[in-house]
Amino acid sequence: MNITKIIDSSSQQRVVLVESDQLIPLRMTERIATLSDILAADRPIAAAESLSRGAPIAINEQTQWLPPIDQQEVWAAGVTYRRSQTARMEESEAAASCYDRVYQADRPELFFKATPSRVSGHQQPLRIRADAKWNVPEPEIALVLSPKLQIVGLTIGNDMSSRDIEGENPLYLPQAKCYDQCAGVGPWIKLYDQLPPADQITVDLTIRRDERVVFNQSTSAAEMARDFEDLVGWLGRDNTFANGAFLMTGTGIVPTNEFTLHPGDVVDICIADIGTLSNTIVQKK
Numbered sequence: 156m157n158i159t160k161i162i163d164s165s166s167q168q169r170v171v172l173v174e175s176d177q178l179i180p181l182r183m184t185e186r187i188a189t190l191s192d193i194l195a196a197d198r199p200i201a202a203a204e205s206l207s208r209g210a211p212i213a214i215n216e217q218t219q220w221l222p223p224i225d226q227q228e229v230w231a232a233g234v235t236y237r238r239s240q241t242a243r244m245e246e247s248e249a250a251a252s253c254y255d256r257v258y259q260a261d262r263p264e265l266f267f268k269a270t271p272s273r274v275s276g277h278q279q280p281l282r283i284r285a286d287a288k289w290n291v292p293e294p295e296i297a298l299v300l301s302p303k304l305q306i307v308g309l310t311i312g313n314d315m316s317s318r319d320i321e322g323e324n325p326l327y328l329p330q331a332k333c334y335d336q337c338a339g340v341g342p343w344i345k346l347y348d349q350l351p352p353a354d355q356i357t358v359d360l361t362i363r364r365d366e367r368v369v370f371n372q373s374t375s376a377a378e379m380a381r382d383f384e385d386l387v388g389w390l391g392r393d394n395t396f397a398n399g400a401f402l403m404t405g406t407g408i409v410p411t412n413e414f415t416l417h418p419g420d421v422v423d424i425c426i427a428d429i430g431t432l433s434n435t436i437v438q439k440k
Contacts, residue, residue, distance in 0.1 A: 235405030
């Protein structure tokens with residue numbers, strides 16, 4: 156089951172199911188009034204199925220997608236793939252040993268990524284920092300967590316990063332990672348009763364510039380050094396999430412050192428069995 160939020164033709168936010176080429180509005184109730192209420196249910200799929208449905212809406216170029224998030228925090232994990240470890244070590248000789256150690260340590264790298272206001276949905280712009288010269292997307296599998304920190308679904312995440320800022324000093328990581336329009340989430344949440352095997356969750360990144368592909372690479376969750384449950388377990392230590400949370404699980408795709416995003420680039424992240432998150436890059440002047 157795929158579920159997300161849109162702005163409908165009357166400019167109202169709606170929670171909808173995505174079925175083929177149609178959106179099915181859900182009629183919310185006093186008990187289930189928001190997307191978060193569905194995600195917090197003991198059985199989210201059953202909760203969504205219990206709601207009555209409105210008339211189908213065709214998906215077209217005028218569809219206004221919203222990120223499938225309410226008040227949840229967005230967190231992220233780092234250095235969970237070997238390629239990510241290598242890339243971080245290439246950013247800075249001074250920080251190389253830090254990234255090498257965290258890749259092998261019991262405790263993972265976890266950091267706060269974004270508030271909901273900093274999150275962009277499908278076909279909404281993502282930003283590169285004006286004070287950075289080396290900016291890249293980081294395509295990631297994002298876990299959708301209930302307030303009990305149960306994994307109730309998956310979505311696509313884009314952890315935008317300024318590699319030169321982080322590489323200058325690891326203490327600058329919050330500035331390299333967290334700013335306006337720094338996180339892409341969407342296009343919808345895929346709800347699961349049981350997650351698919353890791354080797355079936357493939358991630359593909361394509362970057363187009365002036366309609367020409369300038370970067371393309373794929374990876375799989377099978378390449379991760381940590382499993383999802385381990386990351387969630389660490390996130391929940393001495394931490395509560397009354398609204399649930401989104402956890403980006405790290406990237407196994409890092410463009411070459413010569414590559415940086417330009418304003419106008421279109422970043423497409425495709426995860427098998429979920430969909431494609433597409434965002435155009437902007438930069439504040």
